[in-house]
Amino acid sequence: MRLSRGFIPTIKEIPSEAQIASHRLMLRAGLVRQTSAGIYAWLPLGLRVLRNIERIVREEQNAAGAQEVLMPTIQPAELWRESGRYDDYGKEMLRIVDRHDREMLYGPTNEEMIVDLFRQSVKSYRDLPINLYHIQWKFRDEVRPRFGVMRGREFLMKDAYSFDVDRAGAVRAYRGMMLAYMRTFQRMGLKAIPMVADTGPIGGDLSHEFIVLAPTGESQVYYDASFEGVDYLADAGTPDLDRFFADITARYAATDEKHDTAKWAEIPEADRREGRGIEVGHIFYFGTKYTKAMNATVAGPDGKMFHPEMGSYGIGVSRLVGAAIEASHDDAGIIWPDAIAPFKAAILNLKNGDAACDALCESLYAALAGDALYDDRADRAGVKFNDADLMGHPWQIIVGPRGAAAGRVELKRRATGERVEVSPEEALAKVRS
RNA sequence: CGGAGCGUAGCGCAGUCUGGUAGCGCAUCAGUCUGGGGGACUGAGGGUCGUGGGUUCGAAUCCCGCCGCUCCGACCA
Numbered sequence: 001m002r003l004s005r006g007f008i009p010t011i012k013e014i015p016s017e018a019q020i021a022s023h024r025l026m027l028r029a030g031l032v033r034q035t036s037a038g039i040y041a042w043l044p045l046g047l048r049v050l051r052n053i054e055r056i057v058r059e060e061q062n063a064a065g066a067q068e069v070l071m072p073t074i075q076p077a078e079l080w081r082e083s084g085r086y087d088d089y090g091k092e093m094l095r096i097v098d099r100h101d102r103e104m105l106y107g108p109t110n111e112e113m114i115v116d117l118f119r120q121s122v123k124s125y126r127d128l129p130i131n132l133y134h135i136q137w138k139f140r141d142e143v144r145p146r147f148g149v150m151r152g153r154e155f156l157m158k159d160a161y162s163f164d165v166d167r168a169g170a171v172r173a174y175r176g177m178m179l180a181y182m183r184t185f186q187r188m189g190l191k192a193i194p195m196v197a198d199t200g201p202i203g204g205d206l207s208h209e210f211i212v213l214a215p216t217g218e219s220q221v222y223y224d225a226s227f228e229g230v231d232y233l234a235d236a237g238t239p240d241l242d243r244f245f246a247d248i249t250a251r252y253a254a255t256d257e258k259h260d261t262a263k264w265a266e267i268p269e270a271d272r273r274e275g276r277g278i279e280v281g282h283i284f285y286f287g288t289k290y291t292k293a294m295n296a297t298v299a300g301p302d303g304k305m306f307h308p309e310m311g312s313y314g315i316g317v318s319r320l321v322g323a324a325i326e327a328s329h330d331d332a333g334i335i336w337p338d339a340i341a342p343f344k345a346a347i348l349n350l351k352n353g354d355a356a357c358d359a360l361c362e363s364l365y366a367a368l369a370g371d372a373l374y375d376d377r378a379d380r381a382g383v384k385f386n387d388a389d390l391m392g393h394p395w396q397i398i399v400g401p402r403g404a405a406a407g408r409v410e411l412k413r414r415a416t417g418e419r420v421e422v423s424p425e426e427a428l429a430k431v432r433s
Numbered sequence: 434c435g436g437a438g439c440g441u442a443g444c445g446c447a448g449u450c451u452g453g454u455a456g457c458g459c460a461u462c463a464g465u466c467u468g469g470g471g472g473a474c475u476g477a478g479g480g481u482c483g484u485g486g487g488u489u490c491g492a493a494u495c496c497c498g499c500c501g502c503u504c505c506g507a508c509c510a
Contacts, residue, residue: 012471013445013459017503037502091434092509109510143434143508151509159510197510209510282510314510350469382470389470400469410469 001044001343002365003375003387008045010387020216022325023148025334029391031321038145038153045391046321048342050156053320054135056187056339057158064180066131066160071113073137077103079112083293092140106139111290111312114161118308119296125165128298128308129173133160135317147218150278150322160313165300167287170309174206174285175241177313178248181210181281182232184315189337190280190327193227195253197282206285210315211255211277214326218278222264223253225271278323285311328415334392335415343373345395345431346388350381356404360424364397364409367428372397389414395431397424 008030017034018024026032031046042050058068074096080086086093086105094106107113114132122130135158145153162173178194185192190212197209211221235244252267254260255277264272291297291307300306316323328335338344345368349361365374373393375384381400388396398410403421411427412419422430 009443011444011460016439016445019504034502140509144504144506146504157510207510279510284510312510316510348469380468380470380472382468382472385470387471398469402469 001370001373003373004377006045006373007043008391009043010390018148020147020150020326021329022150022216022322025325025329025390025392026148026322029334032149034148038142038151040149040152040154045342049321049324049336049340050318052340052342053188053317053324054156054158057135057184057315057317060180060184060187061133061158061160063183064131064176066133066162066177066180068134069117069132070134071107071110071117071136073107073139074104075107075110075113077105079116079294080105083112083115083290085112092142094139094141107136108138108140109157109312109314110134110136110159111161111310112294115290115294115296115310118161118163119291119294122163122296122298124298125300125306129162129164129169131160131162131173131177133158133313148322149318150326152318155316156318158315158317162311162313163291163308164310165306165308167309170285170287170311171206172241174283174311174313175245177283177311178208179232179235179239179241179244181283181313181315182230182248185210185212185280186232188320188324188340190320190324191228192280193221193223193253193277194248195221195223195255196258197255198257206311208283209255209279210281210283212280212320212323212327213275213277214323215276216326217276219276220256220259221254221275221277222256222259223273223275224251224267225273226251227253228273278319278326279316280320280323281313281315283311283313285309329392332386333390336392336394338394341392341394343393344368344371345373345397346391346393347372347374348381348384348388348396348398349374349376350384350398350400352376352378354401354404357399357401360404360407360409361399364399364424364428368431371431395427397427397431 010030011028014024015027018027030043032040032042035041077086093108096104098104137154138157139154142153145151164170164173192210192212194208194210197207252263287309288307290310297305297307324337324340325334328337347361347364349357351357361374365372392414394414396412398412403409408421409424409427410419411422411430
């Protein structure tokens with residue numbers, strides 16, 4: 001994308017309504033614009049990040065054996081009456097009446113709908129296990145939306161639902177999802193830690209939330225330093241889920257609501273880590289709560305009908321954009337992890353109109369195809385440096401008149417600020433690596 | 434849901450108390466000079482002052498209603 005033609009409205013001044021870093025930076029870097037309280041429009045740069053996160057989530061879900069579907073945002077009230085949640089959910093649910101006075105709602109989650117789909121078509125234990133997910137917009141009418149996309153009313157969420165013949169199968173599904181989540185967050189360049197959680201209105205007796213560490217997070221967290229060294233991507237092939245789960249849950253990790261000071265005291269002081277965190281995922285095992293309430297049954301080997309065991313697994317896709325920024329930024333702007341950056345590199349033409357600069361930039365831009373944002377604007381160098389830092393591209397390829405004449409460029413790494421003079425080919429190789 | 438604010442140009446704000454020509458900075462447009470960390474100069478465009486009503490010779494300003502947004506707290510897959 002050429003910045004001169006791109007719809008990337010950056011702003012210098014700090015928007016008055018935004019209180020935290022990620023919200024300010026998302027507005028300033030031109031990622032989103034608010035359209036009403038807790039509801040945002042995604043602009044090209046922000047949408048690219050959102051799509052990158054979605055892609056990683058999708059790849060890991062598929063790899064874990066889940067199948068993608070796409071359910072609607074608008075749901076009939078009838079399904080929610082079956083589960084009993086139409087009344088329980090309260091004012092957080094956005095209720096809608098259509099022209100025939102039918103009661104509808106904008107889905108805050110999809111347990112009811114997935115169970116309805118499941119019971120229509122799955123009739124035998126032979127079809128289990130099955131795990132279905134989708135990535136779809138949700139709406140929860142929060143009393144007080146805040147923190148930009150991290151606590152919006154409308155948000156993009158990946159939610160998966162597993163169906164198994166028995167509790168052991170459901171627990172296996174749960175553990176598989178937990179590993180998939182850890183892999184997902186690691187691939188995004190985020191430090192996430194699973195913590196035992198309350199099950200809340202969803203119900204069930206096995207639940208973990210996934211907390212991304214960031215100094216500005218909403219919850220206080222405590223964890224064992226040994227989490228810092230775990231490589232969830234190392235276990236290629238068929239993972240041993242039981243060993244993984246035993247290993248992870250043996251380590252101490254808790255939010256302040258679940259914090260156990262006695263267990264905490266048992267950890268060597270040097271290994272105690274305290275900090276702030278942002279919840280970006282939550283998984284639940286809840287057994288037959290919904291399959292019973294909605295009478296979803298399949299035939300077992302003995303011919304008898306039974307209620308499958310379920311779990312549900314959510315990742316806040318749009319919230320992750322904000323969480324990633326909270327976890328990685330400085331005074332100048334965003335510092336994107338490579339895997340989710342909107343562009344791998346920015347090409348800064350410091351002297352637009354100079355024949356050597358223009359030619360070199362054009363060739364770099366062509367070589368990087370869609371992976372680079374080319375700052376071809378007629379602005380001064382300082383403007384380009386500041387905008388590139390603000391937008392947080394992992395690499396900046398800086399092309400100035402002196403260097404261009406000599407066939408050299410500068411390559412800057414956003415995360416470290418390190419700048420080296422290299423040949424254009426070396427710069428391309430680095431960016432692509 | 435309790436408490437507190439705000440709404441004036443694209444953004445940030447002043448003007449409101451004490452009614453009388455709607456302003457400032459940034460941004461935008463044109464031009465000139467510049468050219469490695471948000472540059473300078475000259476000129477220009479851009480406003481139903483959130484909205485409806487009331488008071489008044491006259492309302493951004495005073496009064497009443499409504500709408501929207503934000504912050505603190507409570508709440509929160």
